[in-house]
Amino acid sequence: EPMSPSRTRLHFQFSGMQDQDIHLLEAQLWLYLRVPRDLVANLTLSVFLAGEEGDLARGNRTLLGERQLSAKGSGWWTFSLMPALQSFFEGEHRTLWLDLESIVDRGNNMAVINANRSHQPFLVAKAKVQELDHHVAKRSLRCSQNSNLCCRKDYYVDFRDIGWNDWIIKPEGYQINYCVGQCPLHVAGSPGMASSFHTAVFNLVKANNIQASGHSCCVPTRRRPLSVLYFDRNSNIVKTDIPDMIVDTCGCS
Structure with missing residues (x-):
């Protein structure tokens, strides 16, 4: 029964x-x-x-x-x-x-x-x-064809292409994204584009010809974790969150 x-x-x-x-x-x-x-x-x-x-x-x-x-x-x-x-x-x-x-x-x-x-x-x-x-912040803007300034480039990676599909169950791939573009001083000194207020001040110092060395680079300013389902060495199914796997926003260092 x-x-x-x-x-x-x-x-x-x-x-x-x-x-x-x-x-x-x-x-x-x-x-x-x-x-x-x-x-x-x-x-x-x-x-x-x-x-x-x-x-x-x-x-x-x-x-x-x-x-x-x-x-x-x-x-x-x-x-x-x-x-x-x-x-x-x-x-x-x-x-x-x-x-x-x-x-x-x-x-x-x-x-x-x-x-x-x-x-x-x-x-x-x-x-x-x-x-x-x-809701889209300025630093979250995706790259466009008409701009060469610092931006986020959308990119999808398939785990089959890197040989990880034999141990990762889900997802089959994910939107990894990356940062690309130039960081001229007038852009790198903007609080909306700089990766931090320290960076904004430092780039404004360089823009005003005050003696300072170093170059600004386009870098990730915010990342997100990726949830992964995979087989461990004992063939057990494991679910974990891997930090800093997805680039959300970019800015000038």
């Missing part, structure tokens, strides 16, 4: 995306199912979406999908959240609440969420993100 549903509540915070237009290309929920050794567990897993915590408490939720699983031993499972999740990003909410319900046949105990940090559920998403015009 099937057991009564086992319920788990998850939430994911998407900070810093209030002024961005997000178009999802792919979205998968990764869950670690713990099953007693040498046992095959058959279960039905349902995933529901709600914009706020209170909506879940009132039962106001939307079914994203349902999947029949046959799990032999503990391991990771993926659950596609497309295309239903796109509607969430088209709204005003930036905290994603998911309600999981699992029904296991024959009374087998199964934990959807493992207590260990390495086994916590997580989302893997691929999206096109466009900042709204009024």
Whole structure:
């Protein structure tokens, strides 16, 4: 006889995306199912979406999908959240609440969420993100064909091209970006283009013919981490955030 549903509540915070237009290309929920050794567990897993915590408490939720699983031993499972999740990003909410319900046949105990940090559920998403015009800072400007001043050059690297696809599971590549362009003194001395106020003052000193040595270079002024899913040396699936992998803005040093 099937057991009564086992319920788990998850939430994911998407900070810093209030002024961005997000178009999802792919979205998968990764869950670690713990099953007693040498046992095959058959279960039905349902995933529901709600914009706020209170909506879940009132039962106001939307079914994203349902999947029949046959799990032999503990391991990771993926659950596609497309295309239903796109509607969430088209709204005003930036905290994603998911309600999981699992029904296991024959009374087998199964934990959807493992207590260990390495086994916590997580989302893997691929999206096109466009900042709204009024939110783009001057130092965030992408390079144009008509300017040779310091700017951010968009560049996508495919992990297959550098031989990393044999150990990195997700993503398949990412927007690495880099900084390029000239930093003449009248530009490098501007607080909006200099990498720091110290740099702005120092470049103004040089621009006014006061004795000082050194040249200004176009360098990254802000970077973001990249979430990576990969196999470690023991063939375990690991999720980690690698800092300073994505160049967001550029300025003159």
